Amino acid sequence: MKTSNKFTLARVLFAPFFFLLYFVPIWTDCSCFAKISAYVMIPLLALAQVTDYFDGHYARKNKQVSDFGKLFDPFADVMLNLTLFVCAQHSFSSLNPQGYMPVILFLLILYREFTMNFIRMVAVSNGTAIAARKGGKLKTVFYITSGFFYLVVESLLRLNFDLSSQIHLLHNIGLGMFIVCVLLSYVSFLDYIRSFRSVLKSKK
DSSP states (O other), rough: OOHHHHHHHHHHHHHHHHHHHHHHHHHTTHHHHHHHHHHHHHHHHHHHHHHHHHHHHHHHHOOOOOOOHHHHHHHHHHHHHHHHHHHHTTSSSSSSOOSSHHHHHHHHHHHHHHHHHHHHHHHHHHHHHOOOOOHHHHHHHHHHHHHHHHHEEEEEHHHTTOOOOTTHHHHHHHHHHOOOOOOHHHHHHHHHHHHHHHHHHOOO
């Protein structure tokens, strides 16, 4: 496997690991596990996100840019980000029993990502690999920023910081960020449709 694709694969493998890291304290109702997860979730997620830089860096450096890589990279991003958003619907703390992300926002993003994945497959069948565009990259950056925001709040709660007076404000800030994520995801989706309309029409 090419070096660049190994970094991409690392993000795919990290997604289920992060899911377990986040939910084991919730499933077990164990404060010890909660504190451990609070200390390691954000550093590990940051490390996983850094691989996104390295896969692109080595793909260009070693001239390993390929159609497979153009598909594998956004697939890995979607795997990791959707896992983040699933976790965002739950919280270990009783201060935030409703979680951080309403399920309707998650579904809107899920539908967008699955539809975009279908469009990529249609394009590939016509000999065109749809690489990430600026709008898609901006959307991904906001996905990541929103994810880190709620994880900071969740980690503080798991460490028993008293956020009782701020939790409502923090929840609303996070909600606003997730709403922006949805808006950016559909704006970028429409941009992909516009840019690759001719490719999609040829497959009808």
